[in-house]
Amino acid sequence: MGELRLMKGNEVIAEAAIRCGCDGYFGYPITPQSEVMETLMDREPWNETGMVVLQAESEIASIHMVHGAAGSGKKVLTSSSSPGISLMAEGISYLAGAELPCLIVNVQRGGPGLGTIQPSQADYWQSTKGGGHGDYRLIVLAPSSVQEMNDFVELGFQLAFKYRNPAMILTDGVIGQMMEKVVLADYIPRLTDEEINEKYGSWVTNGRKHNRQRNIITSLEMDSVRMENNNLRLQKKYARMEEEDVLFEEILCEDAEYLLVAFGSSARICQKAVDQAREKGIKVGLLRPITLFPFPQKPIAKLAKQVKGMLVVEMNAGQMVEDVKLAAGCAIPVVHFGRMGGIIPSPGEVVEALEQKLIGG
Amino acid sequence: MELADIINPNNLVYEKPKLLTENTMHYCPGCSHGVIHRLLAEVIEDMGIQDKTIGVSPVGCAVFAYNYLEIDWQEAAHGRAPAVATGISRTNPNKVVFTYQGDGDLASIGTAEIMHACNRGENMVVIFVNNGIYGMTGGQMAPTTLLGQVTATTPNGRDAGRNGYPLRITELIAQLPGTSYVTRQSVHTPATIRKCKKAIAKAFQAAIDKKGTSFVEVVSTCNMNWKMTPVKANEWMVENMFPFYVPGDLKDSSKNDPESYTPLKN
Numbered sequence: 015m016g017e018l019r020l021m022k023g024n025e026v027i028a029e030a031a032i033r034c035g036c037d038g039y040f041g042y043p044i045t046p047q048s049e050v051m052e053t054l055m056d057r058e059p060w061n062e063t064g065m066v067v068l069q070a071e072s073e074i075a076s077i078h079m080v081h082g083a084a085g086s087g088k089k090v091l092t093s094s095s096s097p098g099i100s101l102m103a104e105g106i107s108y109l110a111g112a113e114l115p116c117l118i119v120n121v122q123r124g125g126p127g128l129g130t131i132q133p134s135q136a137d138y139w140q141s142t143k144g145g146g147h148g149d150y151r152l153i154v155l156a157p158s159s160v161q162e163m164n165d166f167v168e169l170g171f172q173l174a175f176k177y178r179n180p181a182m183i184l185t186d187g188v189i190g191q192m193m194e195k196v197v198l199a200d201y202i203p204r205l206t207d208e209e210i211n212e213k214y215g216s217w218v219t220n221g222r223k224h225n226r227q228r229n230i231i232t233s234l235e236m237d238s239v240r241m242e243n244n245n246l247r248l249q250k251k252y253a254r255m256e257e258e259d260v261l262f263e264e265i266l267c268e269d270a271e272y273l274l275v276a277f278g279s280s281a282r283i284c285q286k287a288v289d290q291a292r293e294k295g296i297k298v299g300l301l302r303p304i305t306l307f308p309f310p311q312k313p314i315a316k317l318a319k320q321v322k323g324m325l326v327v328e329m330n331a332g333q334m335v336e337d338v339k340l341a342a343g344c345a346i347p348v349v350h351f352g353r354m355g356g357i358i359p360s361p362g363e364v365v366e367a368l369e370q371k372l373i374g375g
Numbered sequence: 376m377e378l379a380d381i382i383n384p385n386n387l388v389y390e391k392p393k394l395l396t397e398n399t400m401h402y403c404p405g406c407s408h409g410v411i412h413r414l415l416a417e418v419i420e421d422m423g424i425q426d427k428t429i430g431v432s433p434v435g436c437a438v439f440a441y442n443y444l445e446i447d448w449q450e451a452a453h454g455r456a457p458a459v460a461t462g463i464s465r466t467n468p469n470k471v472v473f474t475y476q477g478d479g480d481l482a483s484i485g486t487a488e489i490m491h492a493c494n495r496g497e498n499m500v501v502i503f504v505n506n507g508i509y510g511m512t513g514g515q516m517a518p519t520t521l522l523g524q525v526t527a528t529t530p531n532g533r534d535a536g537r538n539g540y541p542l543r544i545t546e547l548i549a550q551l552p553g554t555s556y557v558t559r560q561s562v563h564t565p566a567t568i569r570k571c572k573k574a575i576a577k578a579f580q581a582a583i584d585k586k587g588t589s590f591v592e593v594v595s596t597c598n599m600n601w602k603m604t605p606v607k608a609n610e611w612m613v614e615n616m617f618p619f620y621v622p623g624d625l626k627d628s629s630k631n632d633p634e635s636y637t638p639l640k641n
């Protein structure tokens with residue numbers, strides 16, 4: 015069993031990175047996630063595991079530093095919050111185009127623009143539908159507890175390397191700032207250069223070896239037929255993610271007549287809302303997508319045959335609701351309830367929305 | 376004398392470096408990129424570091440630099456090569472990393488990245504090809520475009536009031552404590568080519584010795600977008616570019632101030 019601690023979500027990201035054999039972190043401070051780099055700098059992992067931690071001059075630089083390190087087969091991550099992720103959008107598109115694995119943590123705050131430092135879930139579209147240019151997808155994981163902040167660091171890296179694709183932990187200021195008990199993972203050693211060459215020698219750029227051709231990492235292809243083929247290969251990869259790596263949680267769905275769909279911190283609020291509604295005699299369940307891409311289409315489609323309606327609760331103006339509607343089809347009502355600008359809805363408000371928007375309506 | 380008498384292995388004084396691939400270069404005839412690529416190939420080969428050197432190519436005419444040198448390469452987004460190189464070199468401290476960038480790439484969209492990488496003293500070499508213009512996109516004004524110079528976006532000549540002043544970025548770079556060797560070279564005559572090769576070799580040696588960032592500007596021509604013959608372009612460069620971009624070493628910490636630089640702790 016791992017070590018039990020009381021920690022902040024942001025601190026746990028740092029701790030989990032060190033413990034999972036991470037080679038590097040490149041970042042730039044922004045609230046509400048500054049503790050990620052602060053914890054790393056305080057822990058001085060370069061003494062312990064050799065992990066590099068660097069405060070870059072900007073988010074633009076940090077994501078391209080991630081690009082360079084990831085291209086040499088290293089396990090690297092960055093973290094930021096909404097306006098910083100917008101700056102990283104260029105680099106994320108390049109990472110996806112060059113098919114490089116890495117982990118990006120977005121501890122969301124309210125927007126658009128400089129917005130607020132309070133929590134929000136308004137970057138759902140940006141994370142799951144692109145954000146940068148071109149047809150690409152990120153693997154997007156949405157933790158709803160400090161424990162999952164810990165667990166998804168290694169999971170994010172595993173998926174990123176499995177698909178050679180950037181992965182994102184999409185969380186928010188609630189989970190980033192919240193303290194909870196967490197069981198930390200045991201240390202995994204960093205890969206040696208020899209191990210990197212053995213595993214990823216076919217693509218990494220860490221110095222041409224005698225026993226392999228030189229490697230080139232690029233997202234450029236001037237020949238449009240070949241570029242279309244690259245795109246087709248990427249699309250195939252995204253389809254494979256949808257087949258093999260969809261994660262979700264169902265709470266009290268067996269007998270549910272109504273369904274709440276929510277991710278991350280909204281899902282925690284909905285858990286309480288489910289209890290409150292059931293006390294009132296409303297049979298409601300909760301489906302929590304854990305991977306926002308690949309999206310749990312099939313379980314939602316299945317529940318659409320069982321329930322009378324779905325309420326999608328998000329801290330935004332209605333983003334994931336579009337994916338839930340697509341999955342559920344047109345047979346049942348799928349409605350949205352959300353608060354914006356850093357306001358966190360209460361469980362009571364959710365039950366009220368359920369009654370007014372679905373049951374009463 | 377027959378051609379075969381002249382092109383004869385016995386008469387060979389200058390060979391193609393093994394590190395240069397067989398690919399036909401896409402550069403315009405008369406362009407300086409080809410010569411600079413060759414010098415890089417020679418230096419890396421001479422130093423025997425091809426197995427631990429990683430190049431980072433830019434956005435700009437040299438975007439395809441990776442097609443010509445038999446080493447590992449990464450292509451970077453416009454201006455971000457120093458950040459990409461930082462990521463590689465920090466996590467691979469025993470490798471030799473260099474960026475290859477044009478003036479639009481390095482001195483315009485990538486000003487922040489080059490300044491900070493040099494100021495941090497990243498152990499890497501920067502090859503900065505300054506042809507005073509945006510080559511790849513059709514010859515628009517670059518930060519380095521001279522006053523009065525005609526480009527696609529300054530058709531009546533660069534005007535300070537409207538377009539600001541030409542930027543001597545290398546002079547700025549030389550001020551930064553993270554740089555150990557900063558020099559300005561050219562490749563328009565056999566003599567300057569030889570000098571430039573020495574400068575590139577010195578820069579690579581400094582990176583191997585972990586002395587921080589070495590920066591080699593090569594004042595170059597873009598005869599196509601300057602709309603001149605290669606010979607005329609070279610003459611124009613000597614007459615107009617050199618007085619403003621004066622060739623020579625700007626900083627050589629191996630000579631005058633070895634203490635000025637604190638090596639990076641990885």
Ligand SMILES: Cc1ncc(C[n+]2csc(CCOP(=O)(O)OP(=O)(O)O)c2C)c(N)n1
Binds near residue numbers: 434506508517
């Ligand atoms: C973000 C972005 N903006 C603009 C471009 C278009 N672009 C391609 S090359 C270039 C200028 C390159 O000029 P320079 O760095 O001087 O190199 P040269 O082509 O002269 O060798 C520009 C603006 C781009 N590829 N990406």
